Amino acid sequence: MQSQILNFVRISLFTLLQPALLNRMLLRKITHHSSKSVYSQYSTMPKKSKTSKSNPKPTLPETPSGPVTKSKDGGIAIAIHAKPGAKQNAITDVSDEAVGVAIAAPPTDGEANAELLRYLSKVLELKKSEISLDKGSKSREKIIKVTASVSQEDILEKLRREAAG
Template sequence: MPKKKPSSKSMIVSFQEPAPSIPDKSPIVVGKGGEISISIQVKPGAKTDAITDVSDTAVGVQISAPPVDGEANTAIVKYFAELLKVKKTDVSLKGGKSRQKTILVAPTAALTVDGVLALLKSEQQQR
């Protein structure tokens, strides 16, 4: 039996648009659920609340609250909620007693990785 030539319909190739480019090294990433994850390095017991550094691996944060009974963790959540202009209930914290923590921000239409990174860098420069 002779072989059939492939029809032109079966030769259609579809192209997908490339995903938006996110830098390979960034302390801010988008999770599977759309939440924004920010890796932070915390210095509790400082004089003021501020962003001290934005590097490829983490965002340096100093918090005036002492690291006692979760006071610093509560202050971090409040500080990031005010900074990102979201409700405190939209911000959560992972990391417990460690100085390396992760801030999780619930997905909102107003926040993007680039927008959060720019906001953190401008906050750092105001210091």
């Protein structure tokens, strides 16, 4: 009877401890195998990707940076920093960011925008229908769109000439 009790205790302990023992054995196998794979994975240097600097893509010639740029629809965009309420119309400066334009009209009811378009059409020697306000109707930072067939360089040259006086 004593042997039966001992066998029962052994079997009971084995069934109770079996999941823990199995888990421990599995963990040993997993860590043993994973440590091998980690070691073998980094035993050599990783390969560089194909997008290295040794083979750069050819770049297109950049358009001249500055206030006059090509727009997506094929026209020309001019960045303007408007200064309404001046005594007379004038181009104050031509920087890399924008063309500073003093406008002799108050900034109410679109009067300054209309005067800006009239003045720029005169300076650029374009028809009023070939120039329009694209963005910034209520802001000092404006984008003027030119639809005439003129080059960026011509527009920039005329603006600089007017700024010089």
